Amino acid sequence: MSSFTICARQTHCASFPRSQTRSFHASSRLRKQQSFPAAYYRGGTSRAVIFKKQDLPSEEKWPSIFRGVINSPDPNGRQLDGIGGGVSSLSKVCVVGPSARDDADVDYTFAAIGVKTSEVDFSSNCGNMSSAIGPFAVNAGLVYMEDGPCTVRIHNTNTGKIIHSKFVVEEGEAKVGGSFAIDGVAGTGAKIELAFINPAGSKTGKTLPTGNVVDTFDNIPVTCIDVGNPCAFVHASSLGVEGGILADAIDAHPDLLSRLDSIRKQAAVAMGISKSLDLVPGSIPKIAMVAAPYTHELISGETVEEKECDLLVRAISVGQPHRAVPITVAMALAVASRLDGSIVKEVTSSRPVDADGITIGHSSGKLLVGANFDKTGAVKDATVFRTARRIMEGVAYAD
Numbered sequence: 001m002s003s004f005t006i007c008a009r010q011t012h013c014a015s016f017p018r019s020q021t022r023s024f025h026a027s028s029r030l031r032k033q034q035s036f037p038a039a040y041y042r043g044g045t046s047r048a049v050i051f052k053k054q055d056l057p058s059e060e061k062w063p064s065i066f067r068g069v070i071n072s073p074d075p076n077g078r079q080l081d082g083i084g085g086g087v088s089s090l091s092k093v094c095v096v097g098p099s100a101r102d103d104a105d106v107d108y109t110f111a112a113i114g115v116k117t118s119e120v121d122f123s124s125n126c127g128n129m130s131s132a133i134g135p136f137a138v139n140a141g142l143v144y145m146e147d148g149p150c151t152v153r154i155h156n157t158n159t160g161k162i163i164h165s166k167f168v169v170e171e172g173e174a175k176v177g178g179s180f181a182i183d184g185v186a187g188t189g190a191k192i193e194l195a196f197i198n199p200a201g202s203k204t205g206k207t208l209p210t211g212n213v214v215d216t217f218d219n220i221p222v223t224c225i226d227v228g229n230p231c232a233f234v235h236a237s238s239l240g241v242e243g244g245i246l247a248d249a250i251d252a253h254p255d256l257l258s259r260l261d262s263i264r265k266q267a268a269v270a271m272g273i274s275k276s277l278d279l280v281p282g283s284i285p286k287i288a289m290v291a292a293p294y295t296h297e298l299i300s301g302e303t304v305e306e307k308e309c310d311l312l313v314r315a316i317s318v319g320q321p322h323r324a325v326p327i328t329v330a331m332a333l334a335v336a337s338r339l340d341g342s343i344v345k346e347v348t349s350s351r352p353v354d355a356d357g358i359t360i361g362h363s364s365g366k367l368l369v370g371a372n373f374d375k376t377g378a379v380k381d382a383t384v385f386r387t388a389r390r391i392m393e394g395v396a397y398a399d
Contacts, residue, residue: 034065038396041136044128044386045184045324045364046089049396050136053097053107062111063120066093068398070113077116083396084113088318091115094129096136103162104155105143108133112283112318121318123203123273123281124229125158127327131192131386134165135174139390145169159202159229166193176389183365184324189387196382199228199331203284207378209271213341217266218259223343224267227335227379228328230285232267233343234260236314243291243312243347246299246363247321250314260287260316286329288315292347299323299363309361310349311337325362331382334358334369357383 037055041048049069056062067073070091071082084091091113099107110129112121134152137143143152147169154163168175168190178190200207204226215222223233236243239259241250250256264287268280291312295305315322315329322329336344337358353359357370370383 034068034398035395036065036069036398037394038069039136039140039393040083040391041129041132041388042185042391043126043130043132043388044182044327046092046126046128047085047391048092048094048126048129048132049083050094050096050132051396052140052142053095053109056095062095065398066111066113066120067118069093069396072113072120073116073118075116079115084115086115087323088112088115088320089128089322089324091318092126092129094126094133094136096133096140096142098142099155101155104153106133106137106152107155107157109157114282114318115320117282119282121281121283122158124284124286125156125161125202125328127194127196127228127331127384128386130154130156130163130327131165131194132388133163134167134192135388135390138169138172138174147171161199161202162197164195164197166195167191174388174390178387180385180387182385182387183362183367185387189389192386192388194327194384194386196228196331198380199382200335200379201226202228202328203230204272207335209273213339214343215267215270217263217270220263221343222263222267223336223339224271224285225332225336225339225342226271226285228331228382229283229326230268230271230273231329231332231336232264232285232287233290233333233336234263234287235343235347236289236291236312239289241289242296243289243314244294244296244361245289245314246297247323250316250321257316257319257321260289261319263287264316282318286315286317286326286332288313288325288329288333290333290344290347293349293361296361298365302365304361304366308353309359309366310352311344311347311358312361314363322363324364325360325367327384327386330360330367330369330384331371333360334371334382335379338371338373
């Protein structure tokens with residue numbers, strides 16, 4: 001039998017007093033864990049592990065590394081053995097590196113990691129985590145910005161689209177403290193402005209991928225639109241539920257999620273995202289229920305009055321009810337709300353709460369999204385405001 005020593009920490013045993021080590025006998029040596037420099041950031045209402053591309057091996061090895069760090073799949077749905085949080089908005093990975101493009105400072109790749117499944121999905125972008133990429137690029141030394149307001153130009157490799165991230169730099173790092181609040185996140189932080197440039201046709205090349213303003217799947221009218229990410233919108237009333245239904249009630253409903261996923265998969269085929277229902281990726285198209293605003297209760301127990309938002313949305317992300325709203329879904333809503341005959345415009349208030357855009361009511365509060373259009377009606381850019389925070393930097397272990 002060979003012997004080995006287990007240390008109290010993953011470092012060389014020689015650096016520890018003898019009292020902090022214990023010797024055992026075993027038939028083989030311990031295998032060294034895979035480790036990679038990493039950071040952990042909140043971006044908007046999501047969190048993700050962020051790697052520098054230069055610190056990772058070739059891309060075909062990424063999925064197994066990401067699953068190990070996040071702890072996917074976990075049949076218990078808790079991801080206790082990794083950094084994931086048991087819900088889709090906390091089971092994410094981002095990779096950032098220098099860009100060779102003239103119109104971008106960094107390349108950013110997003111991966112949605114399955115909670116109960118082993119899927120590592122690169123088919124879409126995460127709008128919320130996009131808000132952390134500029135600050136990460138500055139903090140990690142990938143770009144240099146002088147103190148004061150700055151703009152980091154981000155190329156999202158998932159969609160091929162450009163995002164302009166505007167924020168303040170103080171003493172060489174992205175400013176964190178501030179007075180700006182976003183619903184769904186406790187406290188306040190420094191404001192980050194995200195402008196998604198020419199966001200239409202992110203995956204399909206078209207604003208209306210099916211060529212129709214309204215399609216029908218499972219006898220339910222659906223608007224399919226591709227702005228930021230491909231999305232499918234249905235009236236909550238068409239599925240027999242109220243527009244203000246909360247996430248736990250969606251989870252508890254006997255067939256709501258399965259009906260929504262059936263519509264989503266049919267929409268994916270009709271939009272040209274997938275050739276068959278069984279090949280539809282988990283993250284796109286997004287599907288969401290919309291409804292006209294009315295006074296309703298939030299997850300926090302607070303009440304939102306009818307006059308405080310322009311429409312309601314309840315989005316599903318990777319099979320789970322979103323506790324807020326994905327930013328890319330919000331962008332698609334902003335465009336669909338101006339599209340004559342769309343499912344979204346039918347329930348959008350004709351008197352906007354804010355002249356700067358559309359105010360969307362979600363399970364945790366509200367979100368203002370602005371969109372600018374050219375003379376032909378095509379969307380030039382969509383703008384949202386978020387906060388982000390570096391939570392930790394260090395080493396992530398993949399097994």
